Amino acid sequence: MAAISAYTLAEAREMLELWKSAEKALASGQVTSYRVGTRECTLVDMEDIRAAINYFGNLVEALSGEVRTKRVTRVVPRDL
Secondary structure (H helix, E strand, C coil): CCCCCCCCHHHHHHHHHHHHHHHHHHHCCCCCEEEECCEEEEHHHHHHHHHHHHHHHHHHHHHHCCCCCCCCCCCCCCCC
C-alpha cells in the first residue's frame, strides 16, 4: 500500500533535515529561537520540533518503501 502524502520523497527528506537542524541549533544553545517557514520555535517548543521530526521520519520511511508491515491472519481450526 502506497503512502498518500502532499510531500514527495525529496521534499519530505528536505523537511526532515530542516527540522533536525532546528533541533540541533536549539539543543546546542546557539539560538534561543528558530524559524521554520512561518513558525518560530523557542526552547519551550522542543516537543513540537521532535513531533515534526518523528512525522517526517515516518513519512520518509513510508514514501521510500522501507517500512515493513506485519500481516496478521486468523485461523479457525475446524474438524470436518
